[in-house]
Amino acid sequence: MTDGTVYSGSHWQRYATTDTDEAHAYIRRAFLDVTVRFSGEGRDGAGLRTVATGLADIDVTRLHYSARTQLQTAPGGDLNITHMMSGHFTVARGKDEYRLRSGEVALMLPDQPMDADFDDIDAFIARLPRALLEEVAHSQSGISGADLRFDSYRPISATLGRHWTRTLSHLTRSVLSDPALMANPLIAGNTRHLLAATALAVFPNTSLDAGLRATGKVTPQALRRALAYIDDNAEQPITVEQVAAAAGVHARTLQLAFRRHRDTTPMQYVRQVRLERAHRDLQAADPGTGVTVTMIAKRWGFTHLGRFGTDYRAAYGSSPSHTLRT
Known part of the structure; x- marks a missing residue:
């Protein structure tokens, strides 16, 4: 395995075998039935050599498998997305065949069997649970879980395929490399939802065509309840569904109301509130006690310090470090 510094620490579990039956058992256990x-x-x-870790109900695995293997998958519900580093990997459904090149991604369809042929592969595989995908799809489009289906193992475009690999690479290096960040409920929640939302944007699925219309109007009282819920729970993981439930409206209706009345989205407002809380903490902190910008940013779920600094300067006209010093 390469990138040893990325896959270091006891939270990354290593496995290796030269026994074919054990290798197949690992594939069934870690990914899907075959x-x-x-x-x-x-x-x-x-x-077979792997190094893997988990973030709540999401698993990510770097895998090298040298044996030439042909198999058929069985529908399993969860999503397995493969990023090919090297080797030969072909997936097919009927006469439709997709031969991956290095750097490309493929989805093992969760609702129907597929054929796969691979040889001497080095790949990075993410497994996302069906329940999480249904939750995020419903919050974005209003589609019910039973209606969520993925239609193709190919990404919608090569650009979106690269967006998946960049997103997963960034999260691997910035979050999955640090057990403390993985244990932070805000960061873990944001990471899980980001990966699910990215998968829904990258691969063709029925949520993209849902076009669900808002049901009813949001009263000022309901919008105030939504804002109050976010303000009161900003230190906790928050989903659009939770905010909508607190407001007593449909999630899609809430999305449209935030766009119409606040010129933002519920989750963007959550980020705005957390940025304000980080600002307050920076103002109140004493740098002489060892408090750092990084500590405060991570407390409020900001893992990308460069983006945090940019957003902070845009909102408050100075850098986070300047606020902490003064």
Whole structure:
């Protein structure tokens, strides 16, 4: 495995085997059920090596598998997205075949069987649970969980495919490399929802075409309840569904109301409130006690310090470090 500094720490679990049956059992356990049709071992047998970690209900795995293998998947519900680093990997459904090149991504369709053929692959695989995808899809488009289906294993475009790989790479280096950040409920919640939202944007699915119309109007009282809920719970993981429930309206209706009356979205307002709380903490902190900008930013769920600094300067006219010093 390369990038040892990224995959270091006890929260990254390593596994290796040269036994073919054990390798297939690992695939079934870690990703999805499969029926193996052919497996041709190399000089080192199956040659399976992995390093993996989990963020709540999301699993990410760097995998190298040297054996030539043909298999068929069984529908499992969860989403497995593969980013190919090197090797040969082809997925097919009927006569539709997709041969990945280095750097490309593919989705193992969760609702129907597929054929896969791979040989000496090095890949980064993310497994996202169905329940999380349904939650995020519903909050974005109003689609019900039962109606969420993915239509293709190809990304909508090469650009969006690269967006997935960049997003996952950034989160791996900035969040999954640090157990303390992974244990932070705000950061973990934001990371989970970001990955699910990215998957929904990258691969064709029914939520993109939902076009659900808002049901009813949001009263001023309901909007105030939504704002109050966010203000009172900014230090906790927050979803659009939770805010909508507190306001007593449909999630899609709430999204439109925030656009119409606040010129923002509920989650952008959450970020705005957290930025304000970080500002207050920076003003009140004594740098002589060892408090740092990084500590305060991470407390409020900001993992990308460069973006935090940019947003902070735009909002308050100075850098976070200047506020802390003065």
